[in-house]
């Protein structure tokens with residue numbers, strides 16, 4: 001299904017949609033409408049008049065989803081500053097986590113901006129996943145970057161962190177071959193942060209490199225795709241280990 005809607009407007013609707021504030025896409029007029037039970041007297045009538053064939057319901061955003069975003073943000077802080085993330089971790093595991101999170105964020109203005117960007121990105125990815133799952137295409141809008149995948153040579157693999165350098169194919173899960181199985185590593189220019197990116201990477205890997213089954217790893221800075229094929233039976237179902 002193709003819809004002519006602005007992605008930013010859709011993200012905003014996703015962000016605001018909750019138990020009492022409902023959002024719909026009017027498929028005939030290509031616009032977003034909202035019904036707010038808290039301020040509209042005739043909200044119930046309006047809701048009853050929504051015809052499901054002409055309107056698409058935008059899913060209600062739950063506090064669980066918002067909580068998850070907070071939690072992910074705390075993990076992200078942990079990658080750079082473990083002590084600081086500990087403080088945030090405590091805060092969101094006590095009562096009134098949303099309120100307390102807001103309060104502690106006020107103490108760290110440099111993180112505040114990061115938080116808003118992080119949250120915005122998460123919502124964008126939620127919307128992209130929803131569009132993907134519902135097979136909806138937004139006309140004239142590019143929602144994911146151009147993806148480049150390249151094969152890494154030995155010099156580049158040498159620069160991997162030790163963990164990843166030691167990671168290799170051990171056995172074929174199909175024929176149990178435990179002999180030499182060669183590995184290939186690819187780098188991508190973006191993280192697999194939503195289903196559209198995942199789909200596009202799958203497509204490129206298949207078209208350009210004839211690979212169907214690959215693993216996803218990371219150098220800490222870059223997403224790495226790992227691939228191996230059994231020389232005996234040709235299976236790509238390979239067990240990797242350190």
Ligand SMILES: [Zn+2]
Pocket residue numbers: 172173174175176177230231232233234235
């Ligand atoms: Zn095999």
